[in-house]
Amino acid sequence: MQKKSMDALERTLRQASAAGAGFLGQDERRLAVILRADGGAVRRRGLTNARIARRLLALRQAGWEGLGEPVSAPPHCEVCVDAARGTLPCPFGDRGSFAKVNTTVRNLASGQKITFSDLNIHLIAAHGFYEGRGAQFRLDPEQLMDTLEMGTIKKHDGIH
Ligand SMILES: [Zn+2]
Numbered sequence: 001m002q003k004k005s006m007d008a009l010e011r012t013l014r015q016a017s018a019a020g021a022g023f024l025g026q027d028e029r030r031l032a033v034i035l036r037a038d039g040g041a042v043r044r045r046g047l048t049n050a051r052i053a054r055r056l057l058a059l060r061q062a063g064w065e066g067l068g069e070p071v072s073a074p075p076h077c078e079v080c081v082d083a084a085r086g087t088l089p090c091p092f093g094d095r096g097s098f099a100k101v102n103t104t105v106r107n108l109a110s111g112q113k114i115t116f117s118d119l120n121i122h123l124i125a126a127h128g129f130y131e132g133r134g135a136q137f138r139l140d141p142e143q144l145m146d147t148l149e150m151g152t153i154k155k156h157d158g159i160h
Contacts, residue, residue, distance in 0.1 A: 006031060012091050013132075023091055025134025038130045041141040045151025052141075053125035055148060056116055060103040075149055078106045088119050092127055105147060112147040114139060 010031040013023040027034060042049060063071050063079035070078045082104070087097035098119040106113045116139050123129040124139070131138040145151050 009092060012093075022132075023129075023135050023137075024132030025136070025138060027132030027134060029132070034130075034132055035128055038141050039128050042128075042145075042151075045145050045153065047145065047151040049124050049128045052144065052150065053121050055150065056103070056121045056124070059105055059148075060101065060116075060118070060121065063103050063105075064101075073105070076107065076109045077148070078108055080104045080106075088117070090119065090122060090126070092123075092129075094122075094126065098122055107147050107149070110147070112143070114144055114147045116144075 010024075013031065016022045024031070024034070029037075039049070042052065059073055059077070059079050060081060062073050063081035065071060066079070066081065068080070068082065070080045073079050080103070082102050084100040084102075086100050088100060089097045098117070101118045102115055103117075104113060104115045115137075117137055120131075120137055120139055123131070130141055130144075
C-alpha cells in the first residue's frame with residue numbers, strides 16, 4: 001500500500017462514482033474493521049488471501065478460454081467470463097489499471113454463484129479487501145469460499 005493515510009483511503013473508497021455506490025456500499029464499519037473481519041473469516045478456513053486470489057485468477061483464465069461460452073472447472077463449476085471496454089484504477093492508489101473483465105462462477109452442485117472482476121482479484125491479492133457490504137462488487141469471503149468449496153471449517157481448535 002502506498003503512503004495514503006487510512007482515513008484518506010477510506011474517504012476514497014466511500015466515494016460514489018459514475019460506476020456505482022463506491023467500494024464500501026452501505027457498510028458503516030471502518031475500513032480497518034472490515035479488513036480485519038474478512039481476514040479473520042479467511043484464516044478460520046485455513047486459507048490466505050493469496051490462495052483465494054490465485055484460485056480466482058485460475059478460474060478467470062479458464063473462463064477466458066471460453067470466449068464468452070461457459071467453461072467447466074473443478075470440482076463441478078461452470079465459469080463464464082464477460083469483458084467490457086475500458087479499465088479501472090486501483091482505489092488504493094497503486095499504479096496501473098485493471099481490465100473490466102467479470103468472471104461468474106456457478107457451483108452446479110449447490111447452485112451458489114459468485115461474480116468477480118479483475119480488480120476484485122487485485123484487491124484481494126494486494127490489499128486483502130473484499131469491499132464493503134452493499135458494494136456492487138462486494139465478494140463476501142464466506143460465500144466465496146462456500147461457492148468454490150475452499151478451506152475447511154474448524155469445529156474447534158483442538159490439539160494438532
Ligand atoms: Zn492496489
